Amino acid sequence: MTAAPSGYATGWFVVATSAELAPGEVRSLTYFGRRLVAYRGAAPARDGDRDAGGGGAVRVLDAYCPHLGADLGVGGTVVDDTIRCPFHAWRFAGDGSCVEIPYNRGARLPVRACVKAWPVRERNGFVFVWHDRLGRPPSYEIPVIAEHGSPAWTDWTTNKITIRTQPREIVENVADKGHFPAVHGTHIDEFDNEFVDHMAVQRSAGIAYPRGGGSDRFKLTATYYGPAYQVTEMESFLPNRLVNAHTPIDEHTLDLRFGVMLEKVGGDAKMARYAAAYVDNLQRGFAEDVQVWEHKVWRDRPALCDGDGPIGALRRWYRQFYPEAPAAAGAEEQAR
Ligand code: FES
Ligand SMILES: [Fe+2]
Numbered sequence: 001m002t003a004a005p006s007g008y009a010t011g012w013f014v015v016a017t018s019a020e021l022a023p024g025e026v027r028s029l030t031y032f033g034r035r036l037v038a039y040r041g042a043a044p045a046r047d048g049d050r051d052a053g054g055g056g057a058v059r060v061l062d063a064y065c066p067h068l069g070a071d072l073g074v075g076g077t078v079v080d081d082t083i084r085c086p087f088h089a090w091r092f093a094g095d096g097s098c099v100e101i102p103y104n105r106g107a108r109l110p111v112r113a114c115v116k117a118w119p120v121r122e123r124n125g126f127v128f129v130w131h132d133r134l135g136r137p138p139s140y141e142i143p144v145i146a147e148h149g150s151p152a153w154t155d156w157t158t159n160k161i162t163i164r165t166q167p168r169e170i171v172e173n174v175a176d177k178g179h180f181p182a183v184h185g186t187h188i189d190e191f192d193n194e195f196v197d198h199m200a201v202q203r204s205a206g207i208a209y210p211r212g213g214g215s216d217r218f219k220l221t222a223t224y225y226g227p228a229y230q231v232t233e234m235e236s237f238l239p240n241r242l243v244n245a246h247t248p249i250d251e252h253t254l255d256l257r258f259g260v261m262l263e264k265v266g267g268d269a270k271m272a273r274y275a276a277a278y279v280d281n282l283q284r285g286f287a288e289d290v291q292v293w294e295h296k297v298w299r300d301r302p303a304l305c306d307g308d309g310p311i312g313a314l315r316r317w318y319r320q321f322y323p324e325a326p327a328a329a330g331a332e333e334q335a336r
Contacts, residue, residue, distance in 0.1 A: 004166075008133065009167060009318075009322055010322070012142055013246075015031055015038060016038055017125060018122055035071060038073075039076070040056055040059075046121075058122055061118070062118075065087060070087035082094075088103075096116055098113035118131075121138075121141070123144060123145075126229075142229065143225065151264075153261050155261065157261075160257045161256050162253060162254070162256075163253065168315075170256065170289075172315075174202045174222065174230070175314035177307070177309035178307060179289075179292075184289075186207070189207075193309060193313065195313055195317040199223055200224040203221050206218065208236070212281065218234055219234070221233050228245055229243070230243070230245065239262070242260050243259045261275075262278065
């Protein structure tokens with residue numbers, strides 16, 4: 001076993017749903033212990049960013065203006081593909097560079113007048129930013145979910161909860177076979193993990209007992225793409241796709257987003273009811289985990305038994321998202 005990973009992982013993290021950023025909309029965010037601003041500008045989205053809905057690409061910048069420090073996310077407005085600071089109306093492009101100062105009398109803009117721009121992808125109805133401990137560009141991509149946008153499937157029904165825990169606790173669920181019956185009342189028949197590059201896969205089958213009553217025989221493949229975004233393909237009473245994604249707010253809290261998409265077997269009203277019930281059940285499931293997560297300690301050297309899942313292998317896989325800078329402490333901050 002390895003020591004607890006600390007700081008923020010390298011990878012893609014969900015910071016909003018596509019629906020939360022209408023054309024021209026600005027959102028103020030706090031993630032990775034920093035203030036960020038997201039906005040949907042007018043410039044076309046990249047290939048593969050399928051959720052722009054004609055509204056242009058989403059941009060994510062550090063929030064504090066390099067001029068006199070106003071928060072661009074609080075009162076900032078979108079002008080074309082730029083965001084205008086609420087304080088003195090300097091405008092910043094999606095790459096973080098200052099493109100206009102309304103009262104600048106020199107020909108040139110101040111060299112230092114730029115903010116950090118975060119790599120962004122919009123996939124499957126979610127907006128991701130790339131956080132890298134060493135300041136490197138993205139090393140993998142988020143795959144498209146083929147069913148998303150299909151008329152045979154509903155759109156996402158999503159929710160978000162804020163939890164006082166560490167990302168490593170959320171991720172460990174993927175290999176923690178033993179907790180499913182104890183915490184979730186789920187009967188497990190098959191359980192298998194595979195760790196390949198930046199992906200961690202769980203294949204399982206069993207019977208879930210939704211807290212609202214009844215039973216649901218399921219078979220699923222749940223795949224983490226990187227440290228913080230998991231897609232589940234499930235065969236059950238209703239075939240579904242689940243997303244669960246966590247993003248650290250600071251070193252002690254994180255946002256956990258989850259969503260469900262169902263294959264349509266009835267009209268919109270019926271599907272909306274099913275989706276609401278699924279999300280409610282998911283939320284109850286997470287609430288069961290949360291009670292443990294918010295009160296537990298981390299064991300670097302847990303006492304494991306034969307029936308436990310491959311927790312050591314999961315931890316070794318997860319470690320890849322916490323590369324250390326070769327230089328002394330402080331390099332991470334400088335690289336950002
Ligand atoms: S603080 Fe942003 S323009 Fe002055
Ligand atoms: Fe769980």
